[in-house]
Every structure is written in structure tokens, then in C-alpha cells.
Amino acid sequence: MNKITDVVMKPLEKSIYLKPYTMHFTQNGQKKTWDLLGIHDSVAIIIYNKLRKVLILVKQFRPAVYLGTIDPQDRQIDHPIDTAKYPPENGITIELCAGIVDKQLSLAEIAREEILEECGYDVPVGSLELIGSYRSGVGTSASVQTAYYCEVTDAMKVTQGGGTDDELIDVVEMTVAEVKDYVTQRDVVNSPPSFLFGIYWFLLNKSSKY
Numbered sequence: 732m733n734k735i736t737d738v739v740m741k742p743l744e745k746s747i748y749l750k751p752y753t754m755h756f757t758q759n760g761q762k763k764t765w766d767l768l769g770i771h772d773s774v775a776i777i778i779y780n781k782l783r784k785v786l787i788l789v790k791q792f793r794p795a796v797y798l799g800t801i802d803p804q805d806r807q808i809d810h811p812i813d814t815a816k817y818p819p820e821n822g823i824t825i826e827l828c829a830g831i832v833d834k835q836l837s838l839a840e841i842a843r844e845e846i847l848e849e850c851g852y853d854v855p856v857g858s859l860e861l862i863g864s865y866r867s868g869v870g871t872s873a874s875v876q877t878a879y880y881c882e883v884t885d886a887m888k889v890t891q892g893g894g895t896d897d898e899l900i901d902v903v904e905m906t907v908a909e910v911k912d913y914v915t916q917r918d919v920v921n922s923p924p925s926f927l928f929g930i931y932w933f934l935l936n937k938s939s940k941y
């Protein structure tokens with residue numbers, strides 16, 4: 732996919748993607764604090780190619796997932812990460828096509844753009860079926876993610892996809908049987924809860940129709 736080298740952790744200085752805070756509050760008269768990260772809202776799309784009966788998914792290297800595979804004593808600031816001991820491939824996930832809400836467009840328009848940029852399908856915005864919105868996390872960061880369902884055909888495929896600018900994304904196709912095996916495996920599923928939600932939503936609401 733792509734070769735990851737020269738990995739080293741540095742302290743966060745400033746970021747346009749996340750804002751660290753401590754919230755101070757009083758609950759039932761008791762003073763408390765909670766450490767938090769402010770992050771963007773997002774959209775995610777379950778894409779089904781109805782002609783070839785495959786789900787269209789994305790595979791990419793996720794630094795946060797990779798970090799989670801590294802023992803705390805081996806990820807100290809300014810100490811190079813041993814990529815022989817911790818293979819970067821362990822940071823590669825399978826996910827729904829998804830993107831952050833960072834433009835003045837409707838959520839459905841942002842979803843349409845992500846489908847085109849990441850997966851290469853040019854879909855009419857009206858073909859997106861709204862599934863619903865939920866909290867992306869509740870511990871240290873929480874934003875709203877809105878999920879859509881979209882059916883595509885090969886005639887809508889206009890590019891290879893793969894993301895924009897410096898994004899490196901592989902488009903992956905999985906049959907319903909393959910995705911069922913993937914989400915029910917005993918090993919850790921290297922995918923976020925939003926992916927599991929989307930796949931189970933599809934299996935419950937759509938897959939029996941095909």
C-alpha cells in the first residue's frame with residue numbers, strides 16, 4: 732500500500748484538526764475536571780454496488796490506530812518507533828467512506844464529495860439515503876457523525892478514487908459474505924465502531940433484498 736518509515740512522536744503544538752481542553756465543572760457540589768479534545772463533525776457512507784453486489788469500502792493507514800499498537804514505553808517523545816517491532820501495516824484499517832465536515836456545504840453534499848474523492852463514484856446527491864446521526868465518541872472527544880446509504884453502479888465510476896492531495900486511500904470491494912466474516916472474526920476488527928454500525932445496519936435493512 733504505502734511504506735511508513737521514520738516514525739517519531741512529538742508533543743502536539745497546534746492543530747487545525749483538534750483542540751485540547753480541560754473542562755472544569757461542579758457536579759452535585761463537587762468540583763471536577765475532564766480532559767477533552769474538540770474535533771470536527773463528520774459524515775460516513777455505506778456504499779453498495781448493486782450490479783456487482785459488493786460493498787465499496789476504504790483502506791488507509793491510521794496513525795491513531797498504529798499508535799494504539801505500540802507499548803507505552805516504546806512510544807516516548809523523540810524516541811524513534813521501531814517499525815520492525817511494530818509493523819506499520821497494523822495501522823491499516825478498513826472503513827466506510829467518510830470525511831470531516833470542514834466546508835460550508837450541506838452534509839449530503841459533503842458525503843457526495845467524499846464518495847467521489849475517496850471511491851471515484853459520481854453520485855447524485857438525491858440518491859443518498861439518510862440513516863441518522865450519532866455521537867462519534869464520548870470519552871475524550873465527541874462529535875456528531877451523520878451516516879448515509881448510497882447504491883452505485885459501475886457507470887457512475889469516473890475515477891479510481893484514492894483521496895485528494897496527500898491522502899493515500901485504497902478502495903476495497905467486499906461481498907456481503909466477506910464482510911460478514913470480517914465483522915464476526917475473533918481477532919480485533921481493525922475498523923471503527925461507525926464501520927460496525929454501518930455494516931450491521933446494512934445487513935439488517937438492505938442485504939436481504941439482494
Ligand SMILES: Nc1ncnc2c1ncn2[C@@H]1O[C@H](COP(=O)(O)OP(=O)(O)O[C@H]2O[C@H](CO)[C@@H](O)[C@H](O)[C@H]2O)[C@@H](O)[C@H]1O
Binds near residue numbers: 867925
Ligand atoms: N488529526 C489530524 N492530523 C493531521 N491531518 C488530519 C487530521 N485529521 C484530518 N486530517 C487531514 O484531513 C483529511 C481528512 O480526511 P477525511 O475528511 O476523509 O476524514 P477522515 O476519513 O479522516 O475521518 C472521518 O472518518 C472516520 C471514520 O472512518 C471518523 O473516525 C472520523 O471522526 C471522521 O472525521 C486527512 O486525510 C488528513 O489529510
Ligand SMILES: [Mg+2]
Binds near residue numbers: 828829849
Ligand atoms: Mg476519509
